[in-house]
Amino acid sequence: MIKNILIYIAVLAISFSFAVFYYAWFSNFLLIVVLCLPVLSLLCSLPFMIYSAVKGFSLYASKVIYAGDDVVINLAANNRNGLFCPLIKVLVYSKNSFCGKSKKTAFKYSGMINKPVNIPLSKIGKDCGLVETQTRWLKIYDMLGIFFIPVRFNTAAEILVIPKTANCSEEVLTGKQTIIGYKKKAGGGFSDDYEIREYRDGDNLRNVHWKLSAKNDDLMVREPSLPIYKNFKIMLMLGDNPDNNNKVLAKFAGVCKNAIKNEIPCTVCTTKNAGAYPLTPQTNIYSIYKAIYTRQNLGNADTSNAEIHSIFADSEEVAK
Structure with missing residues (x-):
């Protein structure tokens, strides 16, 4: 790492100046030790660096989390007995396109990896959406962090951030059935x-x-x-404000729960997606969320003569 190299150069310059202006056996000994440190560090670390590079690492994450929870991905050694790493560094690129957030995380770890190591991605999971993570390279350093072995580490993971269900009336749809x-x-x-x-x-x-x-x-x-x-057409009034979208999706989760529980025929539409998706007790709700987040076509469910139930961030209304 550049920082470690600069620190070593500064220490070397100080040792050299000390040896020049304070000529004694101690100053010369200190200069020799400082000069030999990178070589000693490399010799001690190289076996572990090579072994770790050969065995390799893997990256995985939870498939689904709730909005507001911290997004965490896990780095694990492919060796069952674990790996000792003097120092590793991995860059994780993460983005949540639905709420317009992205982040680059530089993660460093030193020590024994005999169980998965958590890599926190800050608050990128605060808002609903699909968090996509990508890594390209992993670097294994010596103990001083000067020399390294680059390892191609092209991995990806997706984390679906779903809303927490907002309370809604038990008769939000049943009271309007005809x-x-x-x-x-x-x-x-x-x-x-x-x-x-x-x-x-x-x-x-x-x-x-x-x-x-x-x-x-x-x-x-x-x-x-x-x-x-009569069929209901649940219309999600989504916009560009992540906080408002979180509220809309939380209300939608409550309406979904009510509709599935009472077997009310519904279709799901949004202001940002084309098409409509039928909502039944057999529906995989995660697939609906993913389609909404990635702005895919929701399908071609029939919405003719359906009663529209619009869900807004601050209020709800039924329009015909």
Whole structure:
């Protein structure tokens, strides 16, 4: 490292001046020791440097964290028994494009690596988004930090920063549901809603409406049906302010929880993405967040005649 080299040059200059202006055995001995230090450091460190470079390192991180938590990636030695490193330095480039933040972290570590070492990336995970990390080189230094072995260390990791769920009313969507029709219940069975039709061969006699059959002088059966609810289009009003986007996404997490719990038909749209994504109990919510953060097309779900539920940072409204 340049800093260490400059410090060594300064110490060498002081030792040389001391030997010149204070001629004695001690000053000469000190100058010789200072001159030999880099060589001794390299000789003592070289076996460990080569061994560490050959065995190598790996980098990994948690796949998902909550907004506000510190982003941490882990550096681990590929050797099961660990590695002793006099000094290592790795540059980590991280960015969160959704909130417009990026950071370069220079991490240094000296000592035994027999378990993963945490590399903190400051507060780049404060806001929702997809944190992408990239490394290119890792340098293994001697004890004085003057000589080094460069190791190609081209690794990448993605960390999905999801919002913490904001509290929302249990009736945020259920209170606005409207029935627009009925559909036949697959397999029949019990239902509060029925359609009455004439008896057909194969119908279960338990579904016969006997009073109505006697009145019409013909067998009439109940056909169980299910209500068709009007679809909701959840519109996330996202902008360029990370704090406001955090609030919108936190409210969205609460609405998602409500919709999935009550099996309310919904689609998800945003002001920054094209298309719409259907929200069902089988939906992988992480895939929706990732698509929103990377501004991918959310899909081609049908939003015609859907009731719009807009989520703002400071308020919510339902528009038609």
